[in-house]
Amino acid sequence: xxxxxxxxxxxxxxxxxxxxxxxxxxxxxxxxxxxxxxxxxxxxxxxxxxxxxxxxxxxxxxxxxxxxxxxxxxxxxxxxxxxxxxxxxxxxxxxxxxxxxxxxxxxxxxxxxxxxxxxxxxxxxxxxxxxxxxxxxxxxxxxxxxxxxxxxxxxxxxxxxxxxxxxxxxxxxxxxxxxxxxxxxxxxxxxxxxxxxxxxxxxxxxxxxxxxxxxxxxxxxxxxxxxxxxxxxxxxxxxxxxxxxxxxxxxxxxxxxxxxxxxxxxxxxxxxxxxxxxxxxxxxxxxxxxxxxxxxxxxxxxxxxxxxxxxxxxxxxxxxxx
Amino acid sequence: xxxxxxxxxxxxxxxxxxxxxxxxxxxxxxxxxxxxxxxxxxxxxxxxxxxxxxxxxxxxxxxxxxxxxxxxxxxxxxxxxxxxxxxxxxxxxxxxxxxxxxxxxxxxxxxxxxxxxxxxxxxxxxxxxxxxxxxxxxxxxxxxxxxxxxxxxxxxxxxxxxxxxxxxxxxxxxxxxxxxxxxxxxxxxxxxxxxxxxxxxxxxxxxxxxxxxxxxxxxxxxxxxxxxxxxxxxxxxxxxxxxxxxxxxxxxxxxxxxxxxxxxxxxxxxxxxxxxxxxxxxxxxxxxxxxxxxxxxxxxxxxxxxxxxxxxxxxxxxxxxx
Numbered sequence: 001x002x003x004x005x006x007x008x009x010x011x012x013x014x015x016x017x018x019x020x021x022x023x024x025x026x027x028x029x030x031x032x033x034x035x036x037x038x039x040x041x042x043x044x045x046x047x048x049x050x051x052x053x054x055x056x057x058x059x060x061x062x063x064x065x066x067x068x069x070x071x072x073x074x075x076x077x078x079x080x081x082x083x084x085x086x087x088x089x090x091x092x093x094x095x096x097x098x099x100x101x102x103x104x105x106x107x108x109x110x111x112x113x114x115x116x117x118x119x120x121x122x123x124x125x126x127x128x129x130x131x132x133x134x135x136x137x138x139x140x141x142x143x144x145x146x147x148x149x150x151x152x153x154x155x156x157x158x159x160x161x162x163x164x165x166x167x168x169x170x171x172x173x174x175x176x177x178x179x180x181x182x183x184x185x186x187x188x189x190x191x192x193x194x195x196x197x198x199x200x201x202x203x204x205x206x207x208x209x210x211x212x213x214x215x216x217x218x219x220x221x222x223x224x225x226x227x228x229x230x231x232x233x234x235x236x237x238x239x240x241x242x243x244x245x246x247x248x249x250x251x252x253x254x255x256x257x258x259x260x261x262x263x264x265x266x267x268x269x270x271x272x273x274x275x276x277x278x279x280x281x282x283x284x285x286x287x288x289x290x291x292x293x294x295x296x297x298x299x300x301x302x303x304x305x306x307x308x309x310x311x312x313x314x315x316x317x318x319x320x321x322x
Numbered sequence: 323x324x325x326x327x328x329x330x331x332x333x334x335x336x337x338x339x340x341x342x343x344x345x346x347x348x349x350x351x352x353x354x355x356x357x358x359x360x361x362x363x364x365x366x367x368x369x370x371x372x373x374x375x376x377x378x379x380x381x382x383x384x385x386x387x388x389x390x391x392x393x394x395x396x397x398x399x400x401x402x403x404x405x406x407x408x409x410x411x412x413x414x415x416x417x418x419x420x421x422x423x424x425x426x427x428x429x430x431x432x433x434x435x436x437x438x439x440x441x442x443x444x445x446x447x448x449x450x451x452x453x454x455x456x457x458x459x460x461x462x463x464x465x466x467x468x469x470x471x472x473x474x475x476x477x478x479x480x481x482x483x484x485x486x487x488x489x490x491x492x493x494x495x496x497x498x499x500x501x502x503x504x505x506x507x508x509x510x511x512x513x514x515x516x517x518x519x520x521x522x523x524x525x526x527x528x529x530x531x532x533x534x535x536x537x538x539x540x541x542x543x544x545x546x547x548x549x550x551x552x553x554x555x556x557x558x559x560x561x562x563x564x565x566x567x568x569x570x571x572x573x574x575x576x577x578x579x580x581x582x583x584x585x586x587x588x589x590x591x592x593x594x595x596x597x598x599x600x601x602x603x604x605x606x607x608x609x610x611x612x613x614x615x616x617x618x619x620x621x622x623x624x625x626x627x628x629x630x631x632x633x634x635x636x637x638x639x640x641x642x643x644x
Contacts, residue, residue, distance in 0.1 A: 207543075214536075220531040240532070243574070247536070249572075250569045260582075
């Protein structure tokens with residue numbers, strides 16, 4: 001058996017505006033997807049039974065483009081779709097692939113990228129393909145885009161592969177930055193990145209003179225945030241998270257639930273800053289706690305009916321396990 | 323007895339950003355303050371007993387700078403302060419001034435400007451001072467600034483005096499625009515304009531490269547909104563209210579309560595758009611209903627624990643009554 005794991009991610013600053021070429025800063029987090037591969041002569045099986053919504057018995061024939069499922073769930077189907085795409089691309093068969101993940105799917109935390117990257121890394125080792133880490137990263141991006149019909153974030157696969165922090169603009173650059181502790185609040189509403197991207201795109205087409213300076217402001221925040229993070233000036237970093245959140249609200253990707261969690265974290269939770277993370281329209285927000293303030297924020301988020309967990313940033317990328 | 327009334331106002335677009343010279347659009351609304359003057363030989367009395375929080379028996383000696391109050395309330399004290407300043411400036415005595423107002427005070431709806439303008443107009447008529455409307459407007463602005471120790475919005479006094487719509491940038495221009503029906507949601511939290519202005523000022527000093535494009539985006543919204551309003555394109559006007567609200571959140575003048583009312587109006591209430599109005603940090607939001615949708619929005623706002631009332635825009639300025 002060969003096992004690999006890869007991390008999920010949060011976008012700290014710059015989501016949506018990045019399409020206009022301004023920088024966005026993302027980080028790998030310590031929630032991981034783990035994929036194991038064992039030989040299974042004569043067939044291919046994908047076992048997603050340990051994903052959040054329990055399912056069993058996915059049987060996939062990757063070459064026939066046909067997935068047999070028993071006891072499906074939306075999350076498991078999603079994972080299966082990504083894994084079978086990897087199997088297809090690598091023309092791999094005679095295998096059982098088992099996936100587990102602590103990353104909530106469709107929440108903007110890079111769950112699918114982590115699954116694709118971990119699957120690629122496990123197969124790479126198991127089959128002796130000798131792909132480099134860079135090749136795993138670019139292959140993962142290609143496969144994500146394939147499954148998502150052209151949509152894909154190079155940031156997600158880069159963070160899952162290389163870990164740490166990545167700054168994305170017209171290119172992707174790894175950045176060495178200190179670790180942060182964040183509290184994530186999850187609305188438990190799945191979001192659809194495509195819908196949110198289209199919403200912002202449409203606003204930009206209707207009101208270019210309004211959206212261009214909003215993107216510019218978001219880009220200025222990303223740049224300033226890099227300096228503040230390097231210098232450990234967390235209070236100011238938090239203030240800029242608040243500003244960035246408002247700008248995302250202005251772009252129309254906020255929701256009532258996200259706003260409630262953000263205000264809960266800032267208010268009773270005493271967060272130094274809070275913002276939605278990722279595409280918006282559901283999914284997650286992140287809050288920057290004061291020293292030792294994680295529990296207080298988590299309580300405030302739970303009282304506002306959010307699911308919550310603490311994460312660290314700057315975590316390790318894909319790796320082989322045990 | 324001489325009676326005059328003057329309207330309150332809402333800012334539709336551009337609050338805060340107006341300090342950088344970009345345009346802000348405000349409108350007089352059909353909530354009015356009414357001031358009556360009768361002769362009262364030998365003394366001066368200000369009766370604010372019909373203000374929201376009932377009080378009686380204000381006795382004022384404007385020349386001695388001493389206000390005698392019996393049964394005070396914050397709102398009545400506030401009104402009394404403005405009225406006594408007008409009496410002082412005009413060196414008027416031997417009078418009873420009675421004030422009533424349907425405009426909630428300290429809510430960003432121009433209550434104090436309406437009281438000052440109505441008092442000036444009533445005294446102007448009663449004492450035969452022959453001030454022109456323009457003189458009333460500029461005298462009102464001067465007195466507002468005096469009472470508020472330098473702080474004052476020329477928009478508030480201009481709207482109370484002239485009514486209609488006023489576009490403020492480096493100058494004030496009346497604009498002929500169609501009437502809108504709006505639903506106002508009041509958080510019942512008084513706000514302090516000075517605090518909110520200082521907050522934005524401080525953000526601008528710390529992050530000029532972030533705040534300048536936010537102001538620019540708000541200015542672009544004001545300009546576009548003028549065209550949309552002229553052409554009756556209300557759905558697009560609503561969309562821009564939503565964007566403007568996000569930008570005000572970005573400037574840090576949003577609150578949890580305002581956000582709840584805004585989302586309530588947009589969600590269950592089906593508003594075409596909603597935003598906070600005025601300085602923020604409390605006070606009011608406004609929502610643009612679909613044809614006949616006022617009641618639905620009002621219900622949604624009440625369910626979100628807001629006080630609510632319907633208003634019309636573009637209403638008449640100061641006038642003598644009865």
